[in-house]
Amino acid sequence: xxxxxxxxxxxxxxxxxxxxxxxDSQIVAVAQKEHVQHFPKPGWVEHDxxxxxxxxxxxxxGALERAGIDSSRIAAVGITNxxxxxxxxxxxxxxxATPAIVWQDTRTDRIVQGLIEVRDLDWYREKTGLxxxxxxxxxxxxxxxxxxxxxxxxxxxxxxxxxxxxxxxxWNLTGGPDxxxxxxxxxxxxxxxxxxxxxxxxxxxxLEAQGIPREVLPKIVSSSQVYGTANGVLxxxxxxxxxxDQQAALVGQVGFDAGExxxxxxxxxxxxxxxxxxxVMSSHGLLTTLAYRFGEExxxxxxxxxxxxxxxxVQWFRDQLGMIASSSEIEGLASTVPDNGGAxxxxxxxxxxxxxxxSDARGVIAGLTGFVTRAHLxxxxxxxxxxxxRDLVEAMAAETGxxxxxxxxxxxxxxxxxxLQLLADGLDVEVIRPVVTETTCLGAAYAAGLAVGxxxxxxxxxxxxxxxxxxxxxxxxxxxxxxxxxxxKAIERSKGWLTGDAG
Numbered sequence: 051x052x053x054x055x056x057x058x059x060x061x062x063x064x065x066x067x068x069x070x071x072x073x074d075s076q077i078v079a080v081a082q083k084e085h086v087q088h089f090p091k092p093g094w095v096e097h098d099x100x101x102x103x104x105x106x107x108x109x110x111x112g113a114l115e116r117a118g119i120d121s122s123r124i125a126a127v128g129i130t131n132x133x134x135x136x137x138x139x140x141x142x143x144x145x146x147a148t149p150a151i152v153w154q155d156t157r158t159d160r161i162v163q164g165l166i167e168v169r170d171l172d173w174y175r176e177k178t179g180l181x182x183x184x185x186x187x188x189x190x191x192x193x194x195x196x197x198x199x200x201x202x203x204x205x206x207x208x209x210x211x212x213x214x215x216x217x218x219x220x221w222n223l224t225g226g227p228d229x230x231x232x233x234x235x236x237x238x239x240x241x242x243x244x245x246x247x248x249x250x251x252x253x254x255x256x257l258e259a260q261g262i263p264r265e266v267l268p269k270i271v272s273s274s275q276v277y278g279t280a281n282g283v284l285x286x287x288x289x290x291x292x293x294x295d296q297q298a299a300l301v302g303q304v305g306f307d308a309g310e311x312x313x314x315x316x317x318x319x320x321x322x323x324x325x326x327x328x329x330v331m332s333s334h335g336l337l338t339t340l341a342y343r344f345g346e347e348x349x350x351x352x353x354x355x356x357x358x359x360x361x362x363x364v365q366w367f368r369d370q371l372g373m374i375a376s377s378s379e380i381e382g383l384a385s386t387v388p389d390n391g392g393a394x395x396x397x398x399x400x401x402x403x404x405x406x407x408x409s410d411a412r413g414v415i416a417g418l419t420g421f422v423t424r425a426h427l428x429x430x431x432x433x434x435x436x437x438x439x440r441d442l443v444e445a446m447a448a449e450t451g452x453x454x455x456x457x458x459x460x461x462x463x464x465x466x467x468x469x470l471q472l473l474a475d476g477l478d479v480e481v482i483r484p485v486v487t488e489t490t491c492l493g494a495a496y497a498a499g500l501a502v503g504x505x506x507x508x509x510x511x512x513x514x515x516x517x518x519x520x521x522x523x524x525x526x527x528x529x530x531x532x533x534x535x536x537x538x539k540a541i542e543r544s545k546g547w548l549t550g551d552a553g
Contacts, residue, residue, distance in 0.1 A: 052123075053122070053123055053124060053125035053504075054072065054073065054123055054125070055070050055071065055072055055078060055117070055119065055123055055124050055125065056070070056071050056124065056125055056126055056127070056128070056495040056498055056499045056504055057069070057070050057071075057110070057113065057124045057126075057127040057128070057284065057287065057495070057498075058070075058071065058127065058128045058129070058130065058491040058492070058494040058495040058498070059106055059109075059110065059127060059128070059129050059130070059219060059494070060130050060131075060295070060298075060488075060490050060491045060494065061102060061106060061129070061130070061131040061132060061215045061216075061219060062131075062132055062295065062316065062317070062490075063132045063135075063152065063153070063154075063316070063317040063318075064084055064085070064087065064317060064365075065082050065083060065084040065085065065105075066082070066083055066085065066102055066105045066106045066109055067080060067081060067082035067083070067109050067113075067491070068080070068081050068082075068106070068109040068110045068112070068113035069113065069488060069491040069492075069495070070113050070114070070117045070119075070124070071491075071492065071495045073504070073505070074514060075486060075492060075495075075496075075511070075514040075515075076486070077486065077488065078117050079113045079114075079116035079117035080113060080116070080488075081108075081109040081110075081111075081112030081113040081115075081116060082109060083105045083108055083109050085097060085098070085101050085102050085105055086098065086101065088149065091157075093155065093156040093157060093159075093400070094155055094156075094157050095151075095152035095154045095155045096149035096150060096151060096152060096155070097135065097149065097150040097152055098146070098149060098150070099137045099139065099146040099149075099150045099215075099218055100145065100146055102150075102215070102218075103218065103219070103222050106219060106222075107282060107283055110127075110283045110284055111283040114283070121280075121283065121284050121285050121286055121287050122286065124284065124287045125287075125288075125498075125499065125502055125504045126276075126287060126288045126289070126290040126291065126498035126499060126501060126502045126504060127223075127280060127284055127287050127288070127289055127290065127291075127498055128290060128291030128292065128293070128493075128494035128495050128496070128497045128498030128499075129216050129219050129220065129289070129291065129292045129293075129494055130216075130292070130293050130294070130295050130298035130490045130491065130493060130494035131214065131215035131216045131219065131238070131292075131294065131295060132152070132153060132214075132215055132295060133153065133187075133214055133215075133237075133238055133241045133294035133295060133296070134153035134185055134186050134187045134190075134214065134241050134242075135150050135151065135152045135153050135187065135214060135215055136150060136151045136187040136190035136191055136194075136212070136214065137150045137212070137213055137214065137215065137217070137218045138191065138194060138201065138205075138210055138211070138212050138266075139210065139211055139212075139218065139221075140209065140210060140211075141208070141209060141210065141211050141227065142209070142227055143227065144222070144226045144227040144230075147201055147204075147210055148194055148198070148201070150215075151187075151190040151193070151194070153185060153187075154318075154358060154399075154400045155184065155190065155400075156184045156400050156401060156409065157184070157190075157193060158184045158189040158190055158192070158193045159184055159409050159410075161189045161192050161193055161196070161260075162182045162183060162184055162189055162409065165182040165189070165259060165260070166182050168259065169259070174243070175331055175332075175338075176331065177246050177247065177253055177255070177256060178240070178243055178244075178245065178246070178247055178253075178256070179240065179247040179329055179331065179337060179338025179339055179351075180241075180243055180337050180338070180339075181337075181407060182243065183403075183407060183409065184400070184401065184409055185356070185358075185403065186241060186242060186243040187214055187241065187242045187243070187244075188242045188243035188244040188256070188260050188262065189243065189260060191212055191260070191262055191266075192260040192261050192262060195261055195262070196261070202261070202263070205263050205265060205266040206263045206265060206266075207265075208265050210266055211232050211266060211268070212262075212266045212267055212268070213232070213234050213238075213267075213268045214234060214238045214241070214242070214294075216233075216234055216235060216238045216292045216294070217232065217233060217234045217238070217268045220232075220233050220234075220277055220278070220289060220292065221233075223278075223280045223281065223282070223284065223289050224277065224278035224279065224280065224281070224289055225278070225281055230278075231277050231278045231289075232268045232269065233268050233269050233270075233271050233277055233292075234268040234269070234270055234271070234292070235270070235271055235272065235273045235292040235293060235294075235343075236250055236270055236271070236272065236273060236340045236342075236343050236349060237273055237292075237293050237294040237297040237339070237340045237341070237342060237343075238292065238293075238294045239252075239270045239340075240339050240340040241294060241339065243256065243260070244256050244257060244260065244262065244267070245270065247329050247338060247339075247340070247351075248329070250270060250340075250343075250349060251270060252264060252267055252270070271292075272343045272344065272345055272346070273291060273292060273293050273297070273342045273343050273344060273497050274290070274291050274342070274343070274344040274345055274497040274498070274500050274501045275290065275291075275345055275501050276288045276289070276290045276501055276502065277289045277290065277292070288498075288501070288502055289498075290497070290498040290499075290501035290502055291494055291495075291496075291497030291498030291499075291500075291501055292494070292497070293342060293493055293494055293497055295314075295316075295490045296314055296320040296322055296354065296490075297322070297339070297340065297341055297342055297352070297493070298489070298490045298491075298492075298493030298494050298497070299312055299314040299320075299322070299460055299461070299489045299490045299493055300312050300322045300324065300341055300342070300352065300493065301342055301489075301492075301493035301496050301497060302460070302486070302488075302489030302490060302491070302492035302493035302494075302496065303458045303460060303484065303489050303493075303515070304508070304511055304512045304515045305322070305324050305341075305458070306324070306350075306508050306511075306512070307324060308324050308325055308326035309323070309324065310323075310324045311323040311324065311446075311454060311457070311458070312457075312458045312459070312460065312489070313439060313457055313458070313459050313460075314459070314460050314461040314489070314490070315360050315361055315435060315459065315460075315461040315462065315463035315464055315469075316360065316361050316461040316462055316463070316490075317359075317360065317361050317362045318356065318357050318358050318359060318360050318361075318362065318403075319356075319357035319360035319361075319435055319438065319439065319461075319463075320354060320355070320356055320357065321354065321355040321439065321442045321443070321446070322339075322341065322352045322353070322354050323352055323353045323354075323446055323450075324341055324350060324351075324352055325338075325341075325351050325352055325353055326350065326351065327348045327349070327350060327351070328351065329351045330351065330353055330449070332353060332445075332449055333449070334405055334445040334446075334448045334449050335355075335404050335405025335406060335407060335445050336353045336354060336355050336404055336405060336442070336445050336446065336449060337353070337354045337355075337356065337404065338351060338352075338353060338354075339351070339352050339353075339354050340352070342497070344497070344500055344501075345500075345501065353446065353449060354404070355404040355405065355441075355442030355445060355446065356403045356404045357403055357404070357435070357438045357439070357442070358397075358398070358399065358400045358401070358402075358403045359397035359398070359399050359400070359413075359434075360434075360435045360438070360463065361377075361435075361461070361462050361463050362397070362399075363395065363397040363431050363434055363435070364377050364380055364431060364432075364463070365377065366397070366399075367380065367427070367428065367431050368380075373424045373427065373428065374428070377462075378465075380428050380431060380432065380466070381432075381466045381467065381468045381469070383424065383425050383428040384425060384428040384429040384431070384432055384468055385468055386425045387423070387425045387426055387429055389426075389429065390417075390426050390427075390429045390430045390433055391419070391421055391422045391423065391426030391429075392417040392419060392421070392422065392426075392536075393415060393416070393417045393418055393419075393422045393426050393427060393430045394415070394416045394417050394430055394433070394434075394437075394536060394537055394540040395413070395414075395415050395416075395427070395430045395431055395433075395434045395540075396411075396413055396414050396415075396416070396434065396537075396540050396541055396543070396544040397413050397434050398411040398412055398413045398414075398544045399412070399413050402541070402544065402545070404441075404442060404445065405441055405442065405444075405445040406441075406541070406545075408544075408545050408546075410545075410546055410547060410548035410549050411544045411545045411546070411547055412544060412547035412548065413544065414540060414543045414544045414547075415427075415430075416539070416540040416543050417536065417540070432466070432468065432469045432472055433472055433476070433533075433537075435463065435469065435473075436469070436472050436473050436475075436476040436477070437476060437533075437534060437537040439473065439476070439477065440476050440477055440534060440537075441541075443477055443479075453479075454479055455479060455480070456479055456480040456481070456482055457473070457477065457479055457480070457481050457482065458482050458483075458484065459473070459481055459482065459483055460483070460484065460487045460488070460489040460490075461487070461489075461490075464483050464487045465487065467519075467521075470483060470519075470521045471521050471524070473521070474521040474522060474523045474524070475523050475524055475525035475530065476525070476530060476533075476534070477523070478523045478525075478527070478530065479523065480520055480521065480522050480523070481520070481521040482517055482519075482520050482521075483517070483518045483519050483520075483521075484515060484516060484517060484518055485516040485517070485518045486516075487518075496511055
């Protein structure tokens with residue numbers, strides 16, 4: 051039988067899934083399973099990497115079963131993943147040495163502050179495209195070594211391996227303790243605060259600053275090449291692509307040209323702008339990151355705006371407040387009122403990300419009066435992602451000198467029609483949803499498929515992208531700008547919460 055399909059594993063913040071695509075980029079089958087979120091202390095977020103690997107094996111088998119095929123029909127498998135989550139494991143036993151520290155975790159705030167005190171922000175920005183923040187995985191590993199020095203000694207001795215989730219999955223897929231490949235692709239490496247964005251290699255000065263031995267780190271490779279052959283459920287399938295989830299969404303949205311951008315609304319929200327083959331350093335709070343690298347072609351770079359809490363705010367509204375029974379209910383509830391009743395929710399549960407980068411900010415609900423109902427709060431939940439996106443759009447306009455005319459969106463919240471209309475109104479741009487909104491999985495599939503010749507090239511991929519629906523802005527400028535001004539006031543209330551310096 052011919053290998054007519056591509057598989058993609060999407061290891062996300064709250065769940066893992068496997069999708070199978072055909073040559074027309076259409077979804078053939080999907081299987082998904084959630085994993086437990088651990089919150090051992092305020093600001094701490096952990097995952098069990100062993101549980102995640104078991105789930106990945108389960109969903110891969112489930113997707114094959116639902117498609118009615120075996121692994122011989124799969125031409126290649128690609129991986130996309132939550133990017134900055136840090137995993138440290140034993141090379142011999144294959145077991146995690148510590149819980150995985152999730153990208154949302156803020157325990158490294160003192161380490162980050164120490165890095166800033168030693169070097170100025172421009173030094174880090176020029177080397178990495180980033181600024182020190184609790185977001186990135188290098189300081190997380192530094193925290194582990196500072197608090198468990200015996201693990202540092204084991205790392206120096208070559209007994210331990212470190213990586214983001216792509217590394218953990220590639221290693222396990224290709225054999226684990228029995229010859230597994232210890233690799234990471236350039237997009238994930240660019241989110242560690244350890245890789246030099248110009249050389250695409252681990253930077254000795256950055257490693258020294260964070261107390262991390264080179265022996266523990268994976269080899270940095272392309273986003274699209276054959277890394278090895280899978281064992282287990284996907285026996286014999288080439289493991290041939292890896293992209294951080296947001297870069298995968300850019301690829302899935304076929305954003306291959308400089309100036310093209312997308313915004314993904316999942317647990318967090320992320321706006322990526324392709325800037326071409328040269329990194330553009332931001333002076334307006336954006337991050338410079340790798341967009342992708344296919345084979346031996348020159349790497350492509352992007353400017354990124356990161357929002358920590360987007361879809362996660364809907365989950366919080368559901369689980370912590372009990373305001374709705376399921377996430378899908380929020381659209382109907384928010385539609386029962388014409389506006390937010392004057393209430394604004396700033397969901398800075400882990401500090402403010404781009405373009406502010408205020409780690410001591412915490413969430414606030416501002417503008418509450420006796421008039422506000424749960425329906426108004428439901429609308430404020432959706433608008434929080436709108437206004438956070440507006441913050442990023444303003445920063446990108448200041449960076450590039452141009453304003454976008456349209457925005458391609460994807461992710462779980464892209465199914466919410468009211469949210470997308472609010473987004474068009476708040477940004478004053480047309481918002482476009484593609485037919486296939488699972489663009490993170492699709493991007494990973496594209497990377498793997500290109501590596502093995504399943505698709506001929508990016509022109510073929512472009513021809514397969516199709517629009518599902520378009521939303522046009524309908525809010526008058528005075529109202530839009532007044533509401534955005536109120537949002538900025540609410541942002542100021544969230545700042546300095548841990549230090550008492552709120553505006």
